[in-house]
Amino acid sequence: MLGLMLSAACSKNESVSPATDNLDAATALVQSATIGAYDVAFQGVSYDRNTTTYTYSIRRTGPARANGLSHWIVALPTGCTQAVTFANVVGATLDGRAYRNLASSEGRGTGCSSAVGANILKFDNLPSTVSDGAAHTFTFTLNGTYYVGNAASWVKYGNNCQEGQVQGPSCQAPGPGTGTDPGSLPGELPRES
Numbered sequence: 001m002l003g004l005m006l007s008a009a010c011s012k013n014e015s016v017s018p019a020t021d022n023l024d025a026a027t028a029l030v031q032s033a034t035i036g037a038y039d040v041a042f043q044g045v046s047y048d049r050n051t052t053t054y055t056y057s058i059r060r061t062g063p064a065r066a067n068g069l070s071h072w073i074v075a076l077p078t079g080c081t082q083a084v085t086f087a088n089v090v091g092a093t094l095d096g097r098a099y100r101n102l103a104s105s106e107g108r109g110t111g112c113s114s115a116v117g118a119n120i121l122k123f124d125n126l127p128s129t130v131s132d133g134a135a136h137t138f139t140f141t142l143n144g145t146y147y148v149g150n151a152a153s154w155v156k157y158g159n160n161c162q163e164g165q166v167q168g169p170s171c172q173a174p175g176p177g178t179g180t181d182p183g184s185l186p187g188e189l190p191r192e193s
Contacts, residue, residue, distance in 0.1 A: 029167045030150050036162030037062025038069060038155045043137070045148050051090060052146045054168060058155075059135040068131040071156035072123045072138065073112065077146070080171030084142065089121055091141040094130070099138075101125050112154050112161035131157070146171060 032041035043055040054074075060067060076084050086104030093099055103122040106112045121140055130136045149170025154163050 029148065030165045031167060033153070033164040033166045034061060035153060035155045035164035035166075036160055037067040037157055040072075040153055040155065040164065040166050041135075042148075042167035047145055050145060051141050051143055052169070053139055053141040054148075056138045056166070057135040058130065058138060060131050060133050060157075064131065064133070066158035068128055069126050069155060069157045071112070071126065071154070073106065073120050073154040073156070074140075074166075074168050075117055075152040076119045076121060077149070077151070077169050077171045078117075078119055080146075082144065084144070084146065084169060084171065085119060086121060088142045088144060089140055090143045091139075092121075092123065093137070093139045094123070094126070095136050099123065102140075112156055117152070142169060 030042075032039060034040075037060055039057075039059045039061050041057045041059075043057055045055070046053045058069070058072060060069065076086070076088075078084075086102075089102065091098070092102055101124045103124045104120065105118070106120065106122065107124070123138060147170045148167050149172055150165045151168025151170065152163060153166045153168065154161055
């Protein structure tokens with residue numbers, strides 16, 4: 001079902017919600033994960049002209065003490081036909097408002113440096129309100145049209161940096177049995193004429 005939705009997802013303002021009905025265990029996509037003291041849940045992807053927007057909700061599940069979320073990092077895909085880098089990020093929001101405190105590197109002193117790769121998007125210096133235990137909506141938009149696959153994600157809270165996997169940008173088509181056109185070029189979905 002996911003592949004069918006992705007195959008048709010290039011029309012203007014089309015949204016795709018995550019589904020794993022036809023995926024086997026080896027290719028199953030991770031819709032949500034508890035990463036340290038936070039639940040990170042992929043809410044879907046939408047396509048508009050030549051952009052792809054990924055939507056997530058993040059909620060603190062651990063105790064409030066020393067668990068303030070200061071950074072959320074998601075890995076950008078590598079090995080694509082056309083490079084996907086921080087330069088492809090054309091916008092981001094936090095709870096529906098533009099969020100501009102983004103970074104292309106882990107930085108220093110976050111405790112994530114040994115794990116985080118070089119091709120990332122970092123929501124930096126998050127406001128304390130995202131640690132209140134409520135679900136908060138994060139989005140980011142990439143220039144270009146891309147698939148959904150598993151991506152590394154890190155949450156930095158207190159003195160901890162924890163890694164997990166959740167759905168995110170991918171240049172690879174989902175696995176067999178998803179209905180995705182195998183003739184599509186990796187890195188981009190078929191374009192509208």
